Amino acid sequence: MRRRFDPTAHKKLSHTVRMPVRFSEVDALAIIWHGHYLHYFEEARDGFGKAHGLSYQAMHAAGFVAPVVEAQLVYHASGRFGDDLDVTAHFLWQEAAKLEIYYEVRRAVDGLFLAEGRTLQVLTTLQGELLLTRPPLIQALYRQWEQA
Numbered sequence: 001m002r003r004r005f006d007p008t009a010h011k012k013l014s015h016t017v018r019m020p021v022r023f024s025e026v027d028a029l030a031i032i033w034h035g036h037y038l039h040y041f042e043e044a045r046d047g048f049g050k051a052h053g054l055s056y057q058a059m060h061a062a063g064f065v066a067p068v069v070e071a072q073l074v075y076h077a078s079g080r081f082g083d084d085l086d087v088t089a090h091f092l093w094q095e096a097a098k099l100e101i102y103y104e105v106r107r108a109v110d111g112l113f114l115a116e117g118r119t120l121q122v123l124t125t126l127q128g129e130l131l132l133t134r135p136p137l138i139q140a141l142y143r144q145w146e147q148a
């Protein structure tokens with residue numbers, strides 16, 4: 001099956017988290033219930049933020065938040081109870097004041113490609129007003145990225 005998104009076509013920073021598939025995340029067939037993949041994306045996004053100085057706590061302390069306004073998910077194979085998953089969040093370069101992240105979910109033992117997706121987050125003040133320019137915290141991340 002062809003991927004819907006080509007992560008190699010974009011400049012990106014990445015971070016991978018390893019997660020076990022727990023019993024509570026599978027259905028009667030012992031495969032991951034489809035809704036849990038968005039949870040896996042969230043875990044990878046949170047890990048990325050902590051690794052790159054863009055945690056939810058840091059954003060809040062800097063006076064802004066980044067609500068998800070769009071999410072996409074495509075399934076390629078089934079993960080099962082007992083699998084360990086490698087979930088990678090690829091933070092994509094954006095000129096606009098928004099955060100776009102592409103995700104890959106793979107079975108850790110053999111790299112089998114299970115799912116992919118993306119989320120789009122806008123930036124707002126703590127009062128919910130849309131930001132049209134990047135806050136200094138995000139500007140600093142982009143400067144580090146350009147120097148790498």
